[in-house]
Amino acid sequence: MTYVIEMLNIRKEFPGIVANDDITLQVKPGEIHALLGENGAGKSTLMSVLFGLYQPERGTIKVQGKEVRIANPNVANALGIGMVHQHFKLVHNFTVTENIILGMERMRNGRIDIHTAARRIQELSARYRLSVDPYARIEDISVGMQQRVEILKMLYRDAEILIFDEPTAVLTPQEIVELMDIMRKMAAEGKTILLITHKLKEIKAAADRCTIIRKGKTIATLDVQETTGEKMAELMVGRPVTFKLEKKQAQPGEEVLRIENLNVRDQRGLPAVKNVNLSARAGEIVGVAGVDGNGQTQLVDAITGLRKIESGRVLLHGADISSLPVRNRNEAGLGHIPEDRHKHGLVLDFNLEDNMILETYYQEPFSKFGVLKREAIRKYAAGLIEQFDVRAGQGGQTLARSMSGGNQQKAIIAREIDRSPSLMVVVQPTRGLDVGAVEYIHRRILDERDKGKTILLFSLELDEILNLSDRILVMYEGEIVGRLDAADTNENELGLIMAGAGGRDRHA
Amino acid sequence: MRKWILFFTSERNQKIIVPFLAVMLGFLVGALVMLFSGYNPVEAYLALLKGAGLLGNIKRFGDTLLSMTTLTLTGLSVAFAFRTGLFNIGAAGQMLMGGFVAVYVGVTLSLPWVVHMLLAVFAAVLTGALWAFLPGLLKAKFKIHEVVTTIMMNWIAYWSVYYLVPTYIPGHFNTESIPIKPTATLRVEWLTQLFHGSYVNIGLFFALAAVVIIWWVMEKTVFGYELKAVGFNGQAAKYAGMKVSRNIILSMMIAGGLAGLAGAVFYLGYTDNIKIGVLPSQGFDGIAVALLGLNNPFGVALAAFLFGFMNAGKLFMQSATAVPNELVPIINAIIIFFAAIYLMIKIWLQKIGKRFSEGGGDE
Numbered sequence: 001m002t003y004v005i006e007m008l009n010i011r012k013e014f015p016g017i018v019a020n021d022d023i024t025l026q027v028k029p030g031e032i033h034a035l036l037g038e039n040g041a042g043k044s045t046l047m048s049v050l051f052g053l054y055q056p057e058r059g060t061i062k063v064q065g066k067e068v069r070i071a072n073p074n075v076a077n078a079l080g081i082g083m084v085h086q087h088f089k090l091v092h093n094f095t096v097t098e099n100i101i102l103g104m105e106r107m108r109n110g111r112i113d114i115h116t117a118a119r120r121i122q123e124l125s126a127r128y129r130l131s132v133d134p135y136a137r138i139e140d141i142s143v144g145m146q147q148r149v150e151i152l153k154m155l156y157r158d159a160e161i162l163i164f165d166e167p168t169a170v171l172t173p174q175e176i177v178e179l180m181d182i183m184r185k186m187a188a189e190g191k192t193i194l195l196i197t198h199k200l201k202e203i204k205a206a207a208d209r210c211t212i213i214r215k216g217k218t219i220a221t222l223d224v225q226e227t228t229g230e231k232m233a234e235l236m237v238g239r240p241v242t243f244k245l246e247k248k249q250a251q252p253g254e255e256v257l258r259i260e261n262l263n264v265r266d267q268r269g270l271p272a273v274k275n276v277n278l279s280a281r282a283g284e285i286v287g288v289a290g291v292d293g294n295g296q297t298q299l300v301d302a303i304t305g306l307r308k309i310e311s312g313r314v315l316l317h318g319a320d321i322s323s324l325p326v327r328n329r330n331e332a333g334l335g336h337i338p339e340d341r342h343k344h345g346l347v348l349d350f351n352l353e354d355n356m357i358l359e360t361y362y363q364e365p366f367s368k369f370g371v372l373k374r375e376a377i378r379k380y381a382a383g384l385i386e387q388f389d390v391r392a393g394q395g396g397q398t399l400a401r402s403m404s405g406g407n408q409q410k411a412i413i414a415r416e417i418d419r420s421p422s423l424m425v426v427v428q429p430t431r432g433l434d435v436g437a438v439e440y441i442h443r444r445i446l447d448e449r450d451k452g453k454t455i456l457l458f459s460l461e462l463d464e465i466l467n468l469s470d471r472i473l474v475m476y477e478g479e480i481v482g483r484l485d486a487a488d489t490n491e492n493e494l495g496l497i498m499a500g501a502g503g504r505d506r507h508a
Numbered sequence: 509m510r511k512w513i514l515f516f517t518s519e520r521n522q523k524i525i526v527p528f529l530a531v532m533l534g535f536l537v538g539a540l541v542m543l544f545s546g547y548n549p550v551e552a553y554l555a556l557l558k559g560a561g562l563l564g565n566i567k568r569f570g571d572t573l574l575s576m577t578t579l580t581l582t583g584l585s586v587a588f589a590f591r592t593g594l595f596n597i598g599a600a601g602q603m604l605m606g607g608f609v610a611v612y613v614g615v616t617l618s619l620p621w622v623v624h625m626l627l628a629v630f631a632a633v634l635t636g637a638l639w640a641f642l643p644g645l646l647k648a649k650f651k652i653h654e655v656v657t658t659i660m661m662n663w664i665a666y667w668s669v670y671y672l673v674p675t676y677i678p679g680h681f682n683t684e685s686i687p688i689k690p691t692a693t694l695r696v697e698w699l700t701q702l703f704h705g706s707y708v709n710i711g712l713f714f715a716l717a718a719v720v721i722i723w724w725v726m727e728k729t730v731f732g733y734e735l736k737a738v739g740f741n742g743q744a745a746k747y748a749g750m751k752v753s754r755n756i757i758l759s760m761m762i763a764g765g766l767a768g769l770a771g772a773v774f775y776l777g778y779t780d781n782i783k784i785g786v787l788p789s790q791g792f793d794g795i796a797v798a799l800l801g802l803n804n805p806f807g808v809a810l811a812a813f814l815f816g817f818m819n820a821g822k823l824f825m826q827s828a829t830a831v832p833n834e835l836v837p838i839i840n841a842i843i844i845f846f847a848a849i850y851l852m853i854k855i856w857l858q859k860i861g862k863r864f865s866e867g868g869g870d871e
């Protein structure tokens with residue numbers, strides 16, 4: 001059996017850590033091969049080695065059976081290896097064709113020959129059923145379409161091996177299904193696909209084989225058809241993982257949050273939240289689903305006080321908080337797990353213990369008469385680190401920047417939950433986290449609900465919304481277009497409403 | 509030998525080692541420059557040390573401390589702003605305006621010594637703070653970058669003093685003010701005697717007190733915590749409920765106040781009057797001091813001492829060895845260059861350290 005790519009016994013160290021200890025990855029031509037592992041398991045490092053960004057300390061790489069040294073990404077490209085990055089690298093005010101030929105423009109009579117290129121893109125698009133318009137501008141097309149432009153970029157450069165780095169993170173459920181089809185189509189045409197992900201469902205749906213790595217080592221390479229999601233998760237995490245959350249029936253109490261006719265504008269001054277009305281009660285989780293960019297961010301900002309509202313009211317425990325500053329809202333019982341942990345959730349240049357008191361530093365016991373009480377802060381932070389199992393090299397003294405994403409997120413969740421707010425606005429709490437961390441964080445959120453707290457959950461992940469929520473609201477173009485009970489809806493229905501295909505209102 | 513190398517390359521010690529290396533490299537390159545131009549670097553450096561009083565001359569050492577006093581305060585002004593995410597290029601203007609108001613108070617009021625002096629110093633601090641208020645406000649409310657506004661404020665200060673001095677407190681020449689009254693001076697008899705007639709004055713103690721206070725505020729107080737949070741990540745500070753705009757303005761004003769204090773110690777403690785047509789260079793040297801001091805208050809004091817001694821010694825070096833005193837700015841520039849490539853030096857050190865800790869330091 002010849003492999004199209006072989007990475008044998010790869011070892012890559014960084015000062016203080018071994019990112020790849022002993023990884024072997026063998027990919028057959030024309031297959032969809034998934035690379036599965038927790039955050040920090042070494043997936044990205046391995047792909048960076050394959051893409052020529054890092055040189056391994058040990059091990060060999062073979063492409064089409066020949067041993068190669070991939071000194072830089074240009075070498076990788078020349079070997080037919082292409083990568084679709086998680087964050088697209090596109091020029092927004094260029095057309096699809098202009099983006100694709102960028103860096104390899106062909107000239108004709110002293111001008112760039114757009115039309116020949118566009119014709120070839122049209123052909124490729126038709127062949128792989130991508131339905132991309134070569135003359136559309138990037139800023140006018142959807143995120144899913146933009147991803148296809150990235151794919152076309154690889155195909156245009158005759159890549160034989162395509163690496164997809166967490167490709168579904170930004171897509172709607174329907175787009176994910178389409179992407180899976182495209183991948184299968186490409187594999188059928190003889191391309192080899194390496195899919196980096198930690199979503200087991202996608203691996204089940206698309207991949208032929210799957211290599212699982214844990215703590216820098218290859219654990220197993222499995223035939224996806226012959227295994228189960230549970231088995232893969234267990235191998236990835238190193239212990240059995242539960243998927244379906246044990247969830248008691250919610251016991252909703254009195255109304256905690258009430259939003260009346262809320263209108264909010266975005267940075268450009270355009271209406272982003274339109275006439276939103278919602279209510280959330282004690283002891284329930286209200287999920288807000290929607291495709292990214294349909295007003296969720298602005299709604300969160302309006303509730304938490306990060307953005308001025310245009311009109312309407314936000315009531316917490318019956319009191320209008322819509323014009324209060326953030327501090328007063330926090331003191332009135334609002335907690336916020338923000339969407340972007342680096343932008344809002346943490347001061348990355350502070351150490352962990354200083355981040356643990358980000359909202360409470362001015363209160364006793366953390367300070368007295370304007371002077372910080374280091375002792376109390378240290379003890380408090382150590383307690384949270386212990387209780388929430390936040391892993392940080394030097395405990396409370398660890399620089400937040402140097403921690404892994406999962407542990408950063410745990411730190412934020414620890415801080416917010418410990419403040420014990422009656423309303424918690426939770427936004428994308430598990431983005432980019434692995435199964436083990438997701439399970440833990442979901443558990444903590446459910447615990448808060450069972451303690452009688454109100455949770456308003458915003459997420460782009462339908463699984464998360466469906467697993468956690470008691471009631472579900474769907475946002476589309478700034479409006480709430482669907483109100484559903486979590487118990488009697490499913491992914492398909494939600495996906496259709498999210499895409500704007502007509503609303504549902506089935507709340508009692 | 510290996511122990512030494514490991515000491516030099518350890519991550520923990522680099523906060524001290526990198527600035528130290530920058531200074532050493534500065535002197536080394538300075539020596540090379542002298543060798544190439546036909547001077548004896550050993551003689552020149554000895555003269556520099558002697559001129560700065562580091563080889564035993566008390567008065568010259570007093571002058572070194574005098575020069576250090578002003579630089580400590582301007583350096584502190586820049587470093588403080590920097591720690592809170594602001595780049596204060598306006599220390600010169602804040603110092604000049606502070607100095608002008610100090611001199612004005614020193615000239616026009618008649619009060620007993622301590623009261624008069626303290627009032628003049630206080631007026632200078634307040635003026636410096638107010639001079640920085642506008643850039644702070646513009647940054648906080650309209651996101652206008654403080655580099656632009658503080659530079660503009662420098663020139664507004666320059667021309668204001670140009671007009672105000674001859675109009676309100678004209679002196680013997682119309683390019684300078686009349687001298688302050690003796691009741692407003694920062695010089696005290698015992699210090700002058702202790703340092704054999706040097707102009708070193710109690711401004712030095714103000715400066716050292718400022719170093720300790722700023723360190724304490726930054727590291728130990730709720731206010732300092734907020735300022736740093738705003739400086740590192742304004743968005744997260746806003747999320748945490750801090751008043752970001754207010755903190756930016758306050759931070760700028762404190763930086764301005766420190767520069768204003770620099771104006772007070774310079775004009776009330778050294779020159780006794782204020783000249784027009786000069787933007788004090790200490791304001792800009794403060795940037796270098798802050799850089800070399802890694803924006804740490806104590807580091808700033810050390811860096812100010814270094815620059816102070818070179819300032820104090822350079823003229824003596826020129827007369828004693830014929831090495832032009834312009835050599836000193838050359839050395840300063842090289843030191844700043846090496847301090848500015850802090851990260852690169854750090855990476856070099858790490859590479860050396862790694863080789864030695866792995867390879868066992870093959871002797």
